[in-house]
Amino acid sequence: MPLPLLPAAAAAAAAAVGTAAATSAASAGRVTPRAAAFGVPPATAAAVGWCRAAMLHRPGRPRRRPPAGNPASGGVGGGRRLLGIPTAAAAVTATARTGGDSDGSDGGDGGGGVCGGCSDVGPTSSGNDLRVPSSVVLATVTRVLTRRGTPPADAALMAEVLHYAQASGNSQGLAKLVSPGGGALGQANDPAAPPLPPPPPLVPVATSAISAHIDATGRSGMVAMAAAADEAIRLARATGTVGVVGTTGSTTGSGAIGYYARRVATAGLFGLAASGSDPLVAPSGTSVPLLGTNPLAYGIPLSTPADGDGGDDDGVGGGSVSGGDPPVAGTPLSPLPPQRCDALVADIGTSALSYWAVRAAVALDTPLPAHVAIDSAGTPTVTASAVAALLPFGGPAAAHKASALGVLVEWLTGPAVGAPAVGLPHGATAAGRAGHPPRGWGNIVVAVSPSLFRPAAEVAADTAGMVAALREAGCRLPGEGGNARRAAAAADGVRVDGQVWRALVDEAGGEEEGQERG
16 A cells, blocks of 8 residues: 655665666657656656566655655645545545444454444445446456556456455455555556566565565565465465465555455465555654554464365455466466365454545545544644554554554564565665665465364364354454455445446446446
């Protein structure tokens, strides 16, 4: 969930790594339209490609008290602001937001703790909702992304992730396609520009018998994390123990990371997923945004794949990034066997509120809950347009606990995998000092065999007993809200704001049949 790119920062970063500015006219024609949409100067984009230029954008460590009116802040009204978009331009983003699980479980959107998706922010729809069949959503989103220059295989995978989020009631859904500011997925291509060549396949590089690294080569965080999940599953199955896969080099957010934890869990393994982002959250003890919203998701399988008939019916798990047989380390990723089971999934952000929820509140001019954000003076604020940093979840008495969890995710998705952390410039990292190019955002996925300590059947039986006891006591289990919303979407259609849907259909090239008023 990136902040808007700062052209000066991208240009300076390109110069810092010694990039030459001269390229062919054909190359410039391919990259310039998309780069311009991301705020990357044409010269920088021509020198390094728009994806690489996007990765080069890493603002320096923010100052504690930025001067008011700083033109580089991208702020709404002077001084440092979290959102670099005008209120009017953001309105279409807000109408797409549908909230999330109030318990921060699967279907939540990056805000953690009790608030979870923070559906109490205010109005989240224009009142013109439609119900659209899942097949129509998937086809339309795939066409939109393809028309924006996304490779077809990537577009199909990204459409699946976005559909999962939208159907779950997660703010990481279709809003990411219509956003006028940072975080939008792709931009309109210049029809006259030559097509970009297909990207190279994602190839996991083994770092040990149970671990691997994937360079996303500037592709979407969704594609990178799906590839990491599939490789982690392969490693855990191959060794009967654990698979750990880190990624670097992605240039967009990963979307709803509960998708990837569920992808692992429905394959019959315990899954853990974490995703890095630009610094948006001020840890306990400072007013400086140093941490990402740092979502963390887990998935617990509720049966072994052989126990049931496939369980989960939301289409997640056992998916693929490209065709072929099960992958072998060092070769392009391929689909996994369709072994699936039901799962208990939680998707929790370590910030009190998600980035996208703040954008929605700005556009709708609705107040934020208390104790979720501060302004540029470090003062708590409920005015969304004044937000300079988000706070960890938990409120004044317990935010230090979420802050500690946020530091863990920052390490897992930063130093542990070789990606930037806490807003440090690339030159301050080991890779930068060694002369290596910037690596973009980091992610990590872990898959654990349920038979690591004892027979898998015993683990499954005891897990079922634990869940039954929790349900008997009236506990709301992680993922139940998202599960219910996806079930409703499967029966009645995915709920999408009419304004957002019409914009996507127009961009996709025409009207689709099947949508009904929600």
